[in-house]
Amino acid sequence: MIAPSGEKYWGRFGAAGLLAFDPERGILLQHRVSWSHFGGTWGLPGGALHAGERAIVGAVREAQEEAGVPDGSVRPRFTSVLDLDVWSYTTVIADVVRPFEPVISDPESVALEWVPVDEVDSRPLHPGFGSAWPVLRELLDVRPSLVVDGANVVGSVPDGWWKDRAGAATRLASRLDGLSVSAADLGVGGTTWFPEIALVVEGQARGITAPSSDADAEAPELLPAGGVSIVRAEAAGDDAIVTEVERRARAGQHVVAVTSDRELQSRVEAAGAAQIHSAGWLLDVLPQ
Structure with missing residues (x-):
């Protein structure tokens, strides 16, 4: 050209x-x-x-x-x-x-x-x-990850989630799989990232399983980008989120926590979260 x-x-x-x-x-x-x-x-x-x-x-x-x-x-x-x-x-x-x-x-x-x-x-x-x-x-040394407060994100939309909490959490996990996020939203360089994602679930949602992504249908030679792991809170969900943020931060990851709970936001910041976003931010960047 x-x-x-x-x-x-x-x-x-x-x-x-x-x-x-x-x-x-x-x-x-x-x-x-x-x-x-x-x-x-x-x-x-x-x-x-x-x-x-x-x-x-x-x-x-x-x-x-x-x-x-x-x-x-x-x-x-x-x-x-x-x-x-x-x-x-x-x-x-x-x-x-x-x-x-x-x-x-x-x-x-x-x-x-x-x-x-x-x-x-x-x-x-x-x-x-x-x-x-x-x-x-x-x-090359930067590895962003999202730690998502599943109950907070699911509960932020009045779509009947309370009738089937496990189903709502499963749908969220599926939408998170392979998520791409702009570098600006993560506070890192580059253009677009495919971060690792930890979805923390509690209560009736604890039994869900991680989505099993196949390679991109358009490009079967590619392994799926990113990926979702399910973190099941054995007790309080907030405690599990803080623990997951701390674990990933100690491992050198650039951790972005997703929750609209202000008290929890303060706790994850103290635990090492590099960035904090609300549930509304996540819903805006998720594919429909």
Whole structure:
């Protein structure tokens, strides 16, 4: 694509790349063939998006075509978008959950290597990736999670939940599964995140089970993003929420608590919550 100012960009509908992160081996980098754009540099597997294709789908598709990334080997954690109005590039940062060896499967690569995080910037990097890498590297250590006060969220909408508390909690868990949240709402960098979610339930809702997500129907090669775990309060629900926030904060997670209970908000803040949102905020960001 050629912008009105004359700059050339690859991909009429934008482009996307996959930053696959393996904590044991580092980042999967592609050594670009000499005849390609900025040939001889190192960057991420990626390329042009198809019309109507989601960036997260296109990034994995391109990585499969260029580096043989196997189905179900990565789980998206967040995206970072460079938006130039006339063109955009989306970096999809994904955790490797099933280790694999990359395979050169098209003529665009001279080599594919797992490069330790501390050694990435010692390579001659593609200028676009090179400028984005310092921020992306810092965000690799960020792991947001939501701790949701299930009773408070369910009880904030007068939709008859009191007739079937377990059913209402189950519906909430299903809507939470794979939730994407803007970086601004989480108070972190990047563009969009797929946080881990802990749904704390009590009373009649304690018997519900976590939703079982299958891979994205549009992209079966992707493992589901995020995920919901059910935390069953054995006694007071507020105490269980505080304990879960404290546990996750101690593990180094960026914990966002969701409750409209003001007393509980003070308790979770003291327990280490980095951010607190109301039930209304969550209902606004949930898919309908």
